[in-house]
Amino acid sequence: MSLEKILSISGKPGLYKLQTQTRSGFLAESLIDGKKINVSGRHNVSLLSEIAIYTLTEEVPIREVFSKISEKENGGAAISHKEPKIKLEEYFFEVLPDYDEDRVYPSDIKKVIQWYNLLQKNEITDFSKPKESEKETSSEEE
Template sequence: MSLEKILSISGKPGLYQLKTQTRNGFVAESLIDGKKISVGARDNVSLLSEIAIYTLTEELPLREVFKKISEKENGGPTINHKVPKVELEEFFFEVLPDYDEDRVYPSDIKKVVQWYNLLQKNGVTDFSEKAEEETDATSEEE
């Protein structure tokens, strides 16, 4: 499973895995409880592979941020997303010292940490571009 198939749906907690397309949208499965939901074309949906974090010099793909967190935590889970705001900001500064503090809000950091831990729990631990490309090549062959 790569970030290409992982979705964030506005107004719904957690992350979802894209399962299949339908006439009016698609079906997604929650990574939290495994329940499948129907997502319409009007829902605000973001692919994790398309999300980036602002730094002082560029926008860094979320995949790269997850990779940095994974390196810091030796591939394991990280801090809880419910820790105080100050702890989240300190942690994120350790991981990404040049993140843009004016445009990356504590709520964004909280989401990144929560998403990382959710992906870890579900066995998504390879955040390299190679993993993304292999998934693309596999889906093209099918």
């Protein structure tokens, strides 16, 4: 599974896998505990594939940040998101040396590391960008 169907829902912990569309929104399954929830239009939802991290020169898609963490850890889990702030910042600096320290807060770093570890735990490790032809085919099928 790619990041195209993984969601972050504000006010809800962790990440969710998009299951199906309903009349009032959609059904999502938690990657933490597997519980399914109904998500309505009033929730603020972000696709993981659309999130980016600020650097000094550009915005780097989160999939690239995850790929760099995966390279650093040889495909394994990253450090715990519960480490002290300074340790998380040092770790993130090793992964993405030119991240914008003024716009990327420690809470953002904590969330990225937590998300990466959650994806690893659920064996969602394909951080490559989907090919344009795959995107077109899937949208044509719908």
